[in-house]
Amino acid sequence: MSEPVIVADDVSIGWSADAHLVDHATFEVRQGEVFGILGRSASGKSTLMRALIGLDMPLAGTIRVQGQAPGMSFERPTFGVMFQQGALIGSSTVGENIALPLKMWTDLPKDAIRAVVHAKLRLVGLGHAIDLTPAELSGGMRKRAAIARALALDPSLVFLDEPSSGLDPITSSEIDHLIRTLADLHELTVVLVTHELSSIERIIDRCIMLDHVGKRIAATGTPQELANSPDPTVNRFFRRTAEAA
Template sequence: MAQSDTDPVIRVEGLTMGFDDFVLMRDLNFEVRRGEIFVILGGSGSGKSTLLKHMIGLYTPQAGRIWIGDADIAHADGERFEAILRGMGVMYQMGALFGSMTLQENVRLPLEVHTALPRSAMDAVARAKLQLVGLGAFVDFMPSEISGGMQKRAAIARAMALDPSVLFLDEPSAGLDPITSRELDRLIRRLARSLGMTIVIVSHELASIFAIADRVIMLDKETRGIVADGDPRRLREESAHPWVRRFLGGDHDEAANGEEASA
């Protein structure tokens, strides 16, 4: 990691997430450091995607603050909120490309909404972003004409259209075969290192996590909090929490005993 470990670009302070009287997670505290690939882990229903949606301003916390740089997205509105959004890019789980638009038109869309660039300049930026993810030859293709892995790449290109300082990816490897998933992992790693971009990912794909993550946090729906924070390779072998080691595949004896007990 090129930047200082003490240089956070995101700070989550005392975050409580829930709906009406239901509390999903309470008092979450963590930082995302500049230039790192940061992965949010957890079991089914633990609130991984919900946390990401709070971090990008789609949901309002029950309590707490979410600092993106020097701005609290949880309490910003109007022009301040729009300015924060322009500084981040988001790729949703299934890509969310518009099927009636070409790849170039999809990637151009954020520029149309947030800038006053002439059309020729927006087209040039869109083509450059598609080239960056290996889709330079597919600018005029419709989403239905390309593979699922290529759709994910196009969605990442669109998320980078405004040159964000932080990129959020929700389950980027979901639905992909192992070879395509590894190719996407390599792309994400290359983008992070070559562009110095901070990337926040929600994932449960262990192979991808170990391939790309600098650091992970793990959410636990039983305690409604964070049970681990660190390098996934070290947590797999050294975490004091048995469930964390088992989740990451490091507690082989306990996992085997669990399988025998359930047989």
């Protein structure tokens, strides 16, 4: 078996030793899997993702991503990130948003950058939108554009924060299908933050669930294993999420 892409060992994140947002988290992400970070609101899902990509430093424990400790670096990133709500720059066109990491981290000429941008947008079904602004896109299209930007540098690892949140069921299903297709065709490892049961069931291979009260990992396993968990916290999450769907 290949080495894990991500290893988190006894990681705690927070404001101080007495105020943890994530407490003693230990897990691994395997190459080529879609790995979910699940939990209710304020359970620490996005906080944990920020630590994995190096934006927040843990108070304790260690994180290794592709063999390296995450942190600010002046080297070309080896992973892509889609933040919550897409985080597109509203004053720039869709094409300019996708081109940003290429301009920052490559020496490609303008024509080559535009060709890559076109290719990434076609990959997510937005080949027609290169000269539109984010305000001219629907919610689902903005999520697709953000995914395209995350793929701009051809990473083997991608972090996606709530990619289908806030979308109608049909659009959410389309985004899920896109993520699963991209992961399978391009052999991506995907870390997916979500609280959407439909996404959990459709595309996630393995996952952890964070307890919003204790701030610890309540369960680790496949979505089916978590759905059948005797743990009351995990059981309530899956039952309430299913009832709300």
